[in-house]
Amino acid sequence: MKETKKFISYLYEQKGKYETELEILLADTHFPEFEKPGEYGLRLHLGIIYRLLGDIGKSNSVFKQVVTIRDCNKEKYPIEHESRKNGVGQSLYNQLASLDIENAIVVKFTDSINNRADFYFKDASQLCRLDQSYISDARKARNYDDLAIAALWRGYALLCLGDYSGAYVLLRQVVPYFNEYKKSAGEVWQRVEYALPLALVPLCEFKIRPTKEHLIAAREGLERYIKSLHDYRDRLDGYLYYLHLKEAFPEVYQADPSSWTEPAGTGDADEFPRIPPLKMSSEADDETGAVMVFDREKSGTLEVFGSNRDLERFVGYVSGLPGFPVLSNLFEIYAVEAEQEPGPLVSECNRLLGMNNVDEWAKQKARVILEVANDAKAEGGSVMLYFEPEIDPETGRCIGD
Numbered sequence: 001m002k003e004t005k006k007f008i009s010y011l012y013e014q015k016g017k018y019e020t021e022l023e024i025l026l027a028d029t030h031f032p033e034f035e036k037p038g039e040y041g042l043r044l045h046l047g048i049i050y051r052l053l054g055d056i057g058k059s060n061s062v063f064k065q066v067v068t069i070r071d072c073n074k075e076k077y078p079i080e081h082e083s084r085k086n087g088v089g090q091s092l093y094n095q096l097a098s099l100d101i102e103n104a105i106v107v108k109f110t111d112s113i114n115n116r117a118d119f120y121f122k123d124a125s126q127l128c129r130l131d132q133s134y135i136s137d138a139r140k141a142r143n144y145d146d147l148a149i150a151a152l153w154r155g156y157a158l159l160c161l162g163d164y165s166g167a168y169v170l171l172r173q174v175v176p177y178f179n180e181y182k183k184s185a186g187e188v189w190q191r192v193e194y195a196l197p198l199a200l201v202p203l204c205e206f207k208i209r210p211t212k213e214h215l216i217a218a219r220e221g222l223e224r225y226i227k228s229l230h231d232y233r234d235r236l237d238g239y240l241y242y243l244h245l246k247e248a249f250p251e252v253y254q255a256d257p258s259s260w261t262e263p264a265g266t267g268d269a270d271e272f273p274r275i276p277p278l279k280m281s282s283e284a285d286d287e288t289g290a291v292m293v294f295d296r297e298k299s300g301t302l303e304v305f306g307s308n309r310d311l312e313r314f315v316g317y318v319s320g321l322p323g324f325p326v327l328s329n330l331f332e333i334y335a336v337e338a339e340q341e342p343g344p345l346v347s348e349c350n351r352l353l354g355m356n357n358v359d360e361w362a363k364q365k366a367r368v369i370l371e372v373a374n375d376a377k378a379e380g381g382s383v384m385l386y387f388e389p390e391i392d393p394e395t396g397r398c399i400g401d
Helices: 005-027 039-052 056-076 090-110 116-127 132-140 144-160 164-183 191-195 197-208 212-227 232-248 308-319 327-335 342-353 360-379
Strands: 289-294 302-306 384-389
Touching (some): 039 090, 090 116, 090 144, 132 144, 144 197, 164 197, 289 308, 302 308, 308 327
């Protein structure tokens, strides 16, 4: 992806900041070597920045230290997989799996001949392996965020270990779990994790059935993933996986679709694995509040869109119509509370309202979005969607808490 001048400037700014912070940290003698708080994150981000700026040697040097820090901590604070029963403390295991994925990636960058990365991928896969009883209990408790993250990191690990069908089944569950968590009034702050399936699912589809259509979709999916991370901090984090996928799967991302020849035998026989139905807790539907459309930055225009179900219904409806990519993406924007430029919304809403074969209820929802988007465009603002819970006037607390 060709980056903007603003993002490149941001990289140089963060580079200077992180280098200074790391120098100060390394001069602090209060902590043992490789146990200095914050060193891991500083080195990881510097490694990404150096790589993006073209200094591969410096990036690899920093990344090697990242692996050393992680290895030292694994030796001093081991996690016994056998001690876990039915996924107790899964959020902790998800965090550890995330670290394993990061280390597998930097090992791939710095030591492509050695298969040490597979050790980390296998460890992440085991950390996020959930039995059916835990999954059922987590759904009842509406711990959908834990389920989403576990599915993501196990899916990523299996993809890199060559189990494309197993990865596909898990990765297709990530966004539905995150969306269900959002509908149950949770905050989806993991924007990179939410966006990763945009790249990973079409990649799995190509590896399962390597057609020209799937090759194009996989290549476009990786670019769509990184472009969806509008916040520069998220994008910097997200580039770790972007760079890894491009290096790990050159047969996809360096291929020329115009000259692509499908392997012999590719066809309908390569069926995609069936995705099991995700039985969610019915409590998630007992919402007390409304989805709001808002221009927070400039005009302050605020309108009630409707319920979570209304938003899902609208997105499902427009997704079936050709040429509405932004409106079809509204639930993703809502889930992570991202800010959307108003121009594309104005254009798509106006086009939807001008169509004769569109249901009136869908047009009404489009008018709500258009009113906010028009004001935001006029004032130079942006549009976001969020959930406004109903407040009990006597207690001042959200109804349903």
